[in-house]
Amino acid sequence: MNVNIPIEPGRLRKAPENFLDRQAIQTVAAQAKNGRRDFLRGAFTAAASGLAVPVALAQSAGDPNILTLPEHSTGLGQAVATDGYGKPSKYEANVQRRPSPGLTQTRQASVSFAPLQSLFGIVTPSGLHFERHHQGWWDIDPAKHRFMVNGMVKAPRVFSMDELMRLPAVSRFHFIECGANTGMEWGNVAVPTCQYTHGMLSCSEFTGVPLITVLEQCGADLKNGKFVLAEGADGSGMTRTIPMDLIKSGEVLLAYGQNGEMLRPENGYPLRLVVPGVQGVSWIKYLRRIEVGDKPWAAKDEEVHYIDLMPDGQHRQYSSIQECKSVVTTPSGGQVLLDKGFFSISGLAWSGRGKVKRVDVSVDGGRNWRTARLEAPVMSKCLTRFSIDWAWDGKSALIQSRATDETGYVQPTYQQLRAVRGKRSIYHNNAIQTWLVQESGEVKNVHLA
Ligand SMILES: Nc1nc2c(c(=O)[nH]1)N[C@H]1C(S)=C(S)[C@@H](COP(=O)(O)O)O[C@H]1N2
Ligand SMILES: [Mo]
Numbered sequence: 001m002n003v004n005i006p007i008e009p010g011r012l013r014k015a016p017e018n019f020l021d022r023q024a025i026q027t028v029a030a031q032a033k034n035g036r037r038d039f040l041r042g043a044f045t046a047a048a049s050g051l052a053v054p055v056a057l058a059q060s061a062g063d064p065n066i067l068t069l070p071e072h073s074t075g076l077g078q079a080v081a082t083d084g085y086g087k088p089s090k091y092e093a094n095v096q097r098r099p100s101p102g103l104t105q106t107r108q109a110s111v112s113f114a115p116l117q118s119l120f121g122i123v124t125p126s127g128l129h130f131e132r133h134h135q136g137w138w139d140i141d142p143a144k145h146r147f148m149v150n151g152m153v154k155a156p157r158v159f160s161m162d163e164l165m166r167l168p169a170v171s172r173f174h175f176i177e178c179g180a181n182t183g184m185e186w187g188n189v190a191v192p193t194c195q196y197t198h199g200m201l202s203c204s205e206f207t208g209v210p211l212i213t214v215l216e217q218c219g220a221d222l223k224n225g226k227f228v229l230a231e232g233a234d235g236s237g238m239t240r241t242i243p244m245d246l247i248k249s250g251e252v253l254l255a256y257g258q259n260g261e262m263l264r265p266e267n268g269y270p271l272r273l274v275v276p277g278v279q280g281v282s283w284i285k286y287l288r289r290i291e292v293g294d295k296p297w298a299a300k301d302e303e304v305h306y307i308d309l310m311p312d313g314q315h316r317q318y319s320s321i322q323e324c325k326s327v328v329t330t331p332s333g334g335q336v337l338l339d340k341g342f343f344s345i346s347g348l349a350w351s352g353r354g355k356v357k358r359v360d361v362s363v364d365g366g367r368n369w370r371t372a373r374l375e376a377p378v379m380s381k382c383l384t385r386f387s388i389d390w391a392w393d394g395k396s397a398l399i400q401s402r403a404t405d406e407t408g409y410v411q412p413t414y415q416q417l418r419a420v421r422g423k424r425s426i427y428h429n430n431a432i433q434t435w436l437v438q439e440s441g442e443v444k445n446v447h448l449a
Helices: 022-033 039-049 160-163 194-198 209-218 246-248 414-421
Strands: 110-113 131-133 144-153 158-160 171-179 203-209 227-232 239-243 253-258 271-273 287-293 325-330 339-349 357-361 385-392 396-403 434-437 443-446
Touching: 160 253, 160 271, 171 253, 171 271, 194 325, 203 339, 209 246, 209 253, 209 287, 209 357, 227 246, 246 325, 325 357, 325 396, 339 357, 339 396, 357 385
Parallel strands: 144 287
Antiparallel strands: 110 131, 144 158, 171 203, 203 253, 227 239, 227 287, 253 271, 325 339, 339 385, 357 396, 396 434, 434 443
């Protein structure tokens, strides 16, 4: 599987999100408001072509970065605890979650996308976690937050955060993906970069109490109570039905921890439901109530939203598991390969049904496949990092990844998916993504016919 690694490793220019400044973003957003088609792609291309391609250092002249001692090697650095809570290097300031310009009317009912193309490993730094709010986010006082259990339970009960946090907790790594992730791409290429095609996806270590523990404490009727309703405390009235079988498995958590600290306010502080494998909308934030019942509630976000429009015009409801999916994050849309030679193709794979078993990578649009390396740990309902060696010969290439999960399910091509689902859905697009590497080195989002 190894290729010979040439002496000069290939160099990469980052995707446009990493260098578009605030001004440029505002221009793009304004154009979007005026309804200009292809605004995003157009603006990004313009911004990208205005940049000078970095030139290799004239080695013969000697590299001043080695020959001259920098200040940080001779001076006194900064003091401990200069920042009581540390933040990223100023040189990483362009690595941000970003709203897609013009996607929504307001920023309270909107989404920001995680910069997948800039991340390593599987964990999403909490400050870069994607956001989806239906009615804005809140920083709720945990001392005043209350969580209620009612419905088919012997002893309905209200918990404070302190009471919940006294109970035995578990910590587990899971991905969360909005059901609408990649939703703009059903019909055609819509957005230029992996941040916008796949960035409604994040992965954290969550800490919390298994919901089953609390239901048992309240004497829930686990025989006739086939479902629970989860309700958030924000103004969106977000309510979702969760099948009791998932809860009995012990996987569903009343989570307060995220990556070793309390949840971020944007992600539901102080309490959110974690429903591994299930689409993001069911991971209710600012969780204030669980009701046990014997049938689905058919809430607004189950009847008219988060449903799958099928080609025959019918809607499919309660299709909430996020099926096996993957994406190459480098090279990916908007990046530019600056020279031929070795590149490590790298990406993420996940499945709402368990572990990723295997990822295959093609550089010729799916004609030939090689099996990629999976980076340990490979965990259930969690992101898995894969990589494979590639020597770019300077010719155009079509890069794809295809994941298979432990159930044997194989990620479909667009052709296969559209044959069953049509082209007009929003949710649950898990098709194989294609990135076209052009001879110029520019990487583009394309759909193969
Ligand atoms: N209370 C509440 N919970 C919510 C939402 C919301 O708007 N309010 N949005 C849902 C949707 S659609 C998604 S995809 C996830 C997003 O979680 P995140 O913002 O932490 O990424 O939260 C879900 N839980
Ligand atoms: Mo969502």
